[in-house]
Amino acid sequence: MSDDDDPFDADPAITADSPEAHRLTREIPPPTEMVSLLGPRDELLRTMERQFPLVDTHVRGNEMSFSGPAGELDIIDRLLDELLVIVEAGQPLNRDSVERSISMLRDQTMERPADVLTMNIVSHRGRTVRPKTLNQKRYVDAIDEHTIVFGIGPAGTGKTYLAMAKAVAALQAKQVDRIILTRPAVEAGERLGFLPGTLNEKIDPYLRPLYDALHDMLAPETIPKLMAAGTIEVAPLAYMRGRTLNSAFIILDEAQNTSMEQMKMFLTRLGFGSKMVVTGDVTQVDLPGGTRSGLRVVRDILGDIDDIHFAELTSQDVVRHRLVSAIVDAYEIDEARSRRREARAAKDGGAQRSLPRKRAQRHTESPATQEDRA
Numbered sequence: 064m065s066d067d068d069d070p071f072d073a074d075p076a077i078t079a080d081s082p083e084a085h086r087l088t089r090e091i092p093p094p095t096e097m098v099s100l101l102g103p104r105d106e107l108l109r110t111m112e113r114q115f116p117l118v119d120t121h122v123r124g125n126e127m128s129f130s131g132p133a134g135e136l137d138i139i140d141r142l143l144d145e146l147l148v149i150v151e152a153g154q155p156l157n158r159d160s161v162e163r164s165i166s167m168l169r170d171q172t173m174e175r176p177a178d179v180l181t182m183n184i185v186s187h188r189g190r191t192v193r194p195k196t197l198n199q200k201r202y203v204d205a206i207d208e209h210t211i212v213f214g215i216g217p218a219g220t221g222k223t224y225l226a227m228a229k230a231v232a233a234l235q236a237k238q239v240d241r242i243i244l245t246r247p248a249v250e251a252g253e254r255l256g257f258l259p260g261t262l263n264e265k266i267d268p269y270l271r272p273l274y275d276a277l278h279d280m281l282a283p284e285t286i287p288k289l290m291a292a293g294t295i296e297v298a299p300l301a302y303m304r305g306r307t308l309n310s311a312f313i314i315l316d317e318a319q320n321t322s323m324e325q326m327k328m329f330l331t332r333l334g335f336g337s338k339m340v341v342t343g344d345v346t347q348v349d350l351p352g353g354t355r356s357g358l359r360v361v362r363d364i365l366g367d368i369d370d371i372h373f374a375e376l377t378s379q380d381v382v383r384h385r386l387v388s389a390i391v392d393a394y395e396i397d398e399a400r401s402r403r404r405e406a407r408a409a410k411d412g413g414a415q416r417s418l419p420r421k422r423a424q425r426h427t428e429s430p431a432t433q434e435d436r437a
Contacts, residue, residue, distance in 0.1 A: 087129040087136040148177035184228040192228040202374040209372040214342040216376025217391040219383035222342035230312040246316040309334035318343035326357025
């Protein structure tokens with residue numbers, strides 16, 4: 064069909080607001096390979112098509128053309144700009160980064176997707192640790208800007224991993240003299256019983272996740288040397304009592320399993336030139352029955368103090384397997400449903416308990432009063 068036979072001009076029913084009446088054409092600069100933008104077997108192109116179902120997309124060579132609603136085309140235009148910046152920064156694109164970029168553009172956030180997804184924290188053996196979501200970047204920025212930061216959110220949101228990356232970066236930049244990693248030695252809903260070995264061997268299973276993260280960010284052969292020199296210390300929370308921690312980057316992990324007294328004890332270890340990050344998930348408390356979680360109440364106590372920041376991460380920030388985010392959402396829905404059932408049961412129970420009292424009151428009235436009531 065020739066340009067003279069354009070159906071948009073021939074059909075008077077199509078207005079400027081009709082989806083078919085808006086077009087966008089983008090030519091991708093030659094230095095950028097189309098496969099880096101579209102993905103192997105056009106996987107990323109398919110991702111964009113799923114995210115913009117009202118838009119028709121065509122690719123020919125290094126030219127991309129789109130037709131659809133003006134608002135959607137505007138987002139696509141800005142999306143391509145962001146993805147090109149990410150590719151030019153040497154970072155490969157994947158389905159998650161494309162979807163998260165689209166989400167940020169739709170939400171009209173102040174931060175650009177490219178700024179979020181190209182922010183490097185620490186690199187080791189060709190692998191770079193960086194935030195992958197907007198909330199993660201805000202969390203990382205808060206660590207830079209505040210002395211004490213609480214990172215609260217479900218499993219898989221990078222709370223501890225990003226905090227440890229910032230700690231390693233601070234040590235490498237000589238901003239601190241040592242890193243201290245700690246967590247309470249609380250069993251996750253099961254009794255392990257007697258554990259053989261020395262004290263360090265007994266507590267090692269509780270601290271293993273912290274060691275695993277360290278091995279992702281530092282050469283394995285240097286970790287024992289740094290630990291022997293006291294530059295890196297991994298210890299249970301009980302070891303913090305009575306200490307003042309100066310010029311250190313201190314991370315308390317699994318903080319939902321601290322009591323109120325333990326939380327106060329830990330926070331008051333802060334010394335000069337130090338920074339603290341406290342991470343935890345208030346939905347996974349493994350404390351004995353009746354013990355209040357220090358993490359659940361700390362915001363009510365410290366929320367108004369300057370230089371203390373509370374960063375919230377959600378299921379949208381989960382960077383593990385895609386199913387983890389769905390699992391977190393499902394459990395949150397189930398817990399909300401359970402709370403509603405308990406509230407209804409408590410209300411119904413209160414109403415039922417009030418009926419016998421009313422009947423008893425009538426039985427204790429005098430015959431004259433009962434006659435008057437009749």
